[in-house]
Amino acid sequence: MGRGRLDLFRSDDDRSALQRARRLALQARSLAQLPRPVARFWYRALRRAQGERDTWSIDVACRPAELRVLLDALGDAPRVAEIGTAAGWTTCAIALARPGREVHSWDVEAHPERDRYLALLSPADRARLHLHDRPGGLGPDDPPPVDAVFIDSSHELDETIATFRTWEPALAPGGVIAFHDYDDAAYPGVTEAVRELGLDGEARGHLYVWRKSDR
Ligand SMILES: C[S@@+](CC[C@H](N)C(=O)[O-])C[C@H]1O[C@@H](n2cnc3c(N)ncnc32)[C@H](O)[C@@H]1O
Numbered sequence: 001m002g003r004g005r006l007d008l009f010r011s012d013d014d015r016s017a018l019q020r021a022r023r024l025a026l027q028a029r030s031l032a033q034l035p036r037p038v039a040r041f042w043y044r045a046l047r048r049a050q051g052e053r054d055t056w057s058i059d060v061a062c063r064p065a066e067l068r069v070l071l072d073a074l075g076d077a078p079r080v081a082e083i084g085t086a087a088g089w090t091t092c093a094i095a096l097a098r099p100g101r102e103v104h105s106w107d108v109e110a111h112p113e114r115d116r117y118l119a120l121l122s123p124a125d126r127a128r129l130h131l132h133d134r135p136g137g138l139g140p141d142d143p144p145p146v147d148a149v150f151i152d153s154s155h156e157l158d159e160t161i162a163t164f165r166t167w168e169p170a171l172a173p174g175g176v177i178a179f180h181d182y183d184d185a186a187y188p189g190v191t192e193a194v195r196e197l198g199l200d201g202e203a204r205g206h207l208y209v210w211r212k213s214d215r
Contacts, residue, residue: 010059030064037096045089045117057087057113071097073178073209077147083163084153088114095128104130143170152180160193174214182208
C-alpha cells in the first residue's frame with residue numbers, strides 16, 4: 001500500500017481501475033467534507049495504519065463517505081453507543097464530530113490495534129470514550145441512557161435483533177438507531193433483522209436509520 005495516496009481496497013476487491021479511481025475520488029471528497037477534527041483524525045489513522053501495515057484496521061473501518069451519512073444521522077446526539085468497536089476509528093470519529101459528546105462502544109473483543117488509534121486523541125477527547133468488552137446483544141446489565149446507537153457488529157440476524165432490543169429501551173425519545181451494512185448482499189442478516197423487527201425507518205445508502213417516537 002503506497003504511503004502517498006488513499007488506498008482503501010481490500011485484497012479481494014475486484015473493481016476495475018476506473019471504478020477504483022471513481023471510488024477513491026468519492027472518498028477523498030467525502031474526507032474533505034467531514035468535520036475538520038474527524039477528517040484530521042481519519043487521515044492520521046490511515047497514515048498510521050499504512051505505516052504499520054495494519055490492513056485489518058483499514059478494512060473494517062467505515063469509509064469517509066459512510067461516515068458523512070452516519071454523522072449526519074447522529075445529528076447533535078450528546079450520548080452515543082456504538083456496537084462493534086474494532087480498531088476504534090469510527091468510535092473516535094463519532095466523539096470528535098461533536099464537542100463534549102460521550103461515546104460508549106461495545107465489542108466482544110478488545111482488539112489490540114485500537115490502542116494505536118486511540119493514542120491519536122488528546123487526553124480530554126480520549127476521556128469521552130468508554131470502551132466495553134462484551135457482546136452487543138447482551139449489552140450492559142444496565143444500559144446507560146443514550147440519544148443514538150450505531151450497530152456495526154456481527155451483522156448476524158439474531159445478534160442484530162438482540163442488539164436492537166437491548167438498546168431500544170435505553171434510547172431517549174426521538175433518538176436514532178442506525179444499522180450499518182443494510183441492503184448489502186455480503187451482510188443479509190442486517191437487512192433481514194430490520195425486516196423482522198418491522199421498523200419504519202429509512203435507508204440512506206447502506207445505513208438504515210430508525211427514529212424512536214418522541215412521544
Ligand atoms: C465491522 S467491525 C466494526 C467497525 C467499526 N464500527 C468501525 O467503523 O471502525 C465489527 C466489529 O464487531 C465486533 N463484534 C462481533 N460480534 C459482536 C457482538 N456480538 N457484539 C459486539 N461486537 C461484536 C467484532 O469483534 C468487530 O470488531
